[in-house]
Amino acid sequence: MTLDTTPFADSSLDACIDRCCPVPIPQRGSLADLLELLGSPAGARGSVPESIPLALWRVPQHAALVHEGSRGRSIYVVRHGFFKRSKTLEDGYEQVLSFMQAGEILCFEALHNGVQPASLVALETSSVYVLPVAELNSLHLRCPQLAEALQRALSRQLLHATESVEMMAAVSSEVRIARFLMWWSSRMAAMGQSPRRLRLRMCRRDIASLLGVAHETVSRSLTSLSEEGLLRVSNRDVEILDMDHLHARARCTRSPGTCDKERREPRLATPEALQHRSADAVM
Amino acid sequence: MTLDTTPFADSSLDACIDRCCPVPIPQRGSLADLLELLGSPAGARGSVPESIPLALWRVPQHAALVHEGSRGRSIYVVRHGFFKRSKTLEDGYEQVLSFMQAGEILCFEALHNGVQPASLVALETSSVYVLPVAELNSLHLRCPQLAEALQRALSRQLLHATESVEMMAAVSSEVRIARFLMWWSSRMAAMGQSPRRLRLRMCRRDIASLLGVAHETVSRSLTSLSEEGLLRVSNRDVEILDMDHLHARARCTRSPGTCDKERREPRLATPEALQHRSADAVM
DNA sequence: CGCGGAGTTGAAGCGTTTCAAACGGGGTGG
DNA sequence: CCACCCCGTTTGAAACGCTTCAACTCCGCG
Structure with missing residues (x-):
């Protein structure tokens, strides 16, 4: 909530890295903000430890958050913005798999074998919370609400996958x-x-x-x-x-x-x- | 492992309920079996508490495990067999969404709002582990390996959803x-x-x-x-x-x-x- | 034996792909 | 600043593939 206004520092420095890689945002995210983003009920967010640091990254438009085939060491939660998930086939054809918006979990598929099955490109300037897989367990222990919120968000994610099938x-x-x-x-x-x-x-x-x-x-x-x-x-x-x-x-x-x-x-x-x-x- | 042979009691009683609802199987499942089913590495299954009871249900061929629109109080893990996940549209057309096999998690999509978005019908006589949502948290606490195995299985599940999109x-x-x-x-x-x-x-x-x-x-x-x-x-x-x-x-x-x-x-x-x-x- | 469902095959209509051309807008460079 | 180019978008025409409707076979089942 505190980050809703001007979350990006539109300095001149940003302009020169606009088409490069994702960069950390000076402000750090808050756990309460992440929980609200994931749709956690307001009542469950009372006693959230604010001391836990949360990385918030900025992803410029047209920049790739992850590349297909790279190692998956983190999962992400879209704070705002818009992503295209796609795979490039052998003949160069780009197969779009889904579009991801605020509140959605990215790269959870890479968790089970550590390899990103698809690329993620920001279609507009976006920002994501970064949750390193190595820290997930300790995060869950220190904040059970987050574990539950992630679980429900994953459930929603599977539902979205179903919607894609229905569309096609x-x-x-x-x-x-x-x-x-x-x-x-x-x-x-x-x-x-x-x-x-x-x-x-x-x-x-x-x-x-x-x-x-x-x-x-x-x-x-x-x-x-x-x-x-x-x-x-x-x-x-x-x-x-x-x-x-x-x-x-x-x-x-x-x-x-x-x-x-x-x-x-x-x-x-x-x-x-x-x-x-x-x-x-x-x- | 211990259940691989003749997991179903093919008694005469089973014949009369063959086309009815899923029924609990006399034998109870083991946690170690469930972990192996989910693809958990063998090394992580050493100190599994065997005292935890696990419900194992039999689903006769053509029987529905869940009906679209019903309340979702449990998630399931296919032990063996084969399921068809489908939705019936307003005009009566049956939209098949996916086919689910051994090791896959069923009904996790129902977790986030408690309603089953699709029906699940066994295409052959099958069996499923039943994990009540209300007991999930305590299960995770009593057996962290299960929590991790479920997480990885969910990751695989999202990957399977991607494969469906690629097919279509x-x-x-x-x-x-x-x-x-x-x-x-x-x-x-x-x-x-x-x-x-x-x-x-x-x-x-x-x-x-x-x-x-x-x-x-x-x-x-x-x-x-x-x-x-x-x-x-x-x-x-x-x-x-x-x-x-x-x-x-x-x-x-x-x-x-x-x-x-x-x-x-x-x-x-x-x-x-x-x-x-x-x-x-x-x- | 007759019935119904699943599967196959044929023919006709039409929707979609393909190739092609033209348009428009946004960006770059002159 | 304008011209230019590239890319995304639109539209046209023709060939193709798919759907649709139909008929038929096969098989299990009452």
């Missing part, structure tokens, strides 16, 4: 895009931001890689959804105009034709369509 | 099937079984649901791969004949045509093709 399992690419937008929207809502105004941090190619479609298809699906009046797309800013119908589209399991066939006809958001929204939301 | 991210459905088979093969190898002789426990529809394709496409891709000489398919038994080429096919990131174009021509496993295998394996 849609047969129609348009439905995949719709699910991706709904997923993003719910993430924004969970972070206390507007679920309607989405600012995509990644390029179309990254979305396409995650969803397993061509990047042109992402573009086409977005324009198609916007022509139906469900979205307004401007570069990487997406505004959801019709949340109900977008949600209905995201639920489609079969080919786009068989679901909401009649709704796909109106290519403009007519006043009539607006009136139907509340009624359709009930079903 | 392939654009071509044939590549998805190839990746699915390779994934299954590596699982078999990790369990000490043959990586070439695969016995699929699920129907084509379940595979199709997981991979996001039509179930006819699964059938077609399997016959296509077998016509190329990479597989031999007989119902749910799949034998991998050409592991190298199947692996190469699984790595394809683009349309099937652009990758290994020349290799797809021979529709029969000619002796010539067999000679090429070892040479191709180097690249």
